[in-house]
Structures are given as structure tokens and as C-alpha cells.
Amino acid sequence: MLTPLALARDVLFAGAARPLCHACLARALGVGYGEARELAFSLRLTGEVTLVPASCDACGRRRLVVRVHGDLPDVLTRIVRCLVHHRARGYCAECLAGEVHCLAAEAAHALDRLQRVPGLAQRVDRCAGCHRVLPVAFASTGDRG
Numbered sequence: 001m002l003t004p005l006a007l008a009r010d011v012l013f014a015g016a017a018r019p020l021c022h023a024c025l026a027r028a029l030g031v032g033y034g035e036a037r038e039l040a041f042s043l044r045l046t047g048e049v050t051l052v053p054a055s056c057d058a059c060g061r062r063r064l065v066v067r068v069h070g071d072l073p074d075v076l077t078r079i080v081r082c083l084v085h086h087r088a089r090g091y092c093a094e095c096l097a098g099e100v101h102c103l104a105a106e107a108a109h110a111l112d113r114l115q116r117v118p119g120l121a122q123r124v125d126r127c128a129g130c131h132r133v134l135p136v137a138f139a140s141t142g143d144r145g
């Protein structure tokens with residue numbers, strides 16, 4: 001199931017270099033203008049997009065547009081940041097997906113790759129997010145560098 005936020009990411013990131021105004025984003029998502037604004041705001045909080053005054057790629061009007069960062073951190077990078085931020089607290093793929101705004105399947109895939117990332121580990125433990133006992137990922141060391 002795709003949340004509106006995941007859908008917004010898909011639309012924006014599929015267009016990568018295409019900046020869209022809130023109205024055109026709303027049209028692309030099939031949601032109201034207000035909801036599109038809220039989604040864009042959420043994505044801005046995670047640092048995935050910026051809001052800049054520019055010409056909208058869809059309607060051509062010059063307004064505040066939502067633009068994806070050129071060097072968008074991939075899901076794995078965002079998960080690593082999230083884990084390091086939470087220090088030693090383990091989170092399952094589902095909770096991480098919620099934290100970094102990606103699909104659960106994407107998070108699970110990232111966790112597979114994460115086993116090769118130094119300083120991060122996985123074990124079966126109680127998830128700090130949902131409190132279920134299942135495989136969780138965590139930052140294994142507090143001292144980095």
C-alpha cells in the first residue's frame with residue numbers, strides 16, 4: 001500500500017530534475033492543494049526536497065516549486081543516518097520505513113545491504129519503535145571516526 005507521502009516521493013523523484021509547483025504536484029497525486037503542500041513540507045523536513053522560487057516544469061508559471069535535491073540520499077543512507085541518530089536502539093524494517101519515509105520493502109532491502117556497513121549491525125531483539133521481538137538494525141558503536 002502506498003501512502004500519500006510515498007506516492008509524492010515517487011512522483012517527485014521519478015521526475016528528478018523536474019520542479020513542480022504545489023498545484024501541479026496536487027494534480028499529479030490526485031490530492032487537494034493543501035494536502036500537496038503538507039506532503040511537500042514533510043519531505044522538506046526529511047531533507048529530501050527544497051522549496052525554491054522557480055518556473056514550474058508542468059505549468060510553466062513562476063512560483064514556489066518543490067525540487068528534489070541533486071544528491072538525494074538513498075534509502076540506505078537515510079536509514080544509516082537515522083540509526084546513528086538513535087544510537088544503539090534497534091529498529092525493524094517497518095519502523096525504519098516510517099522513520100525515513102520509504103516503503104517497507106525498500107527498507108528491508110536496504111537492511112540486507114546494511115550488513116556490510118561498518119558500525120551497524122543486526123540482531124533479533126525488541127524493536128524500539130513497535131516493541132515486537134524481531135530482527136532489528138542498530139548502530140553498534142557510539143564512537144565514530
Ligand SMILES: [Zn+2]
Pocket residue numbers: 020021022023024025056057058059060061
Ligand atoms: Zn505548476
Ligand SMILES: [Zn+2]
Pocket residue numbers: 091092093094095096127128129130131132
Ligand atoms: Zn518496529
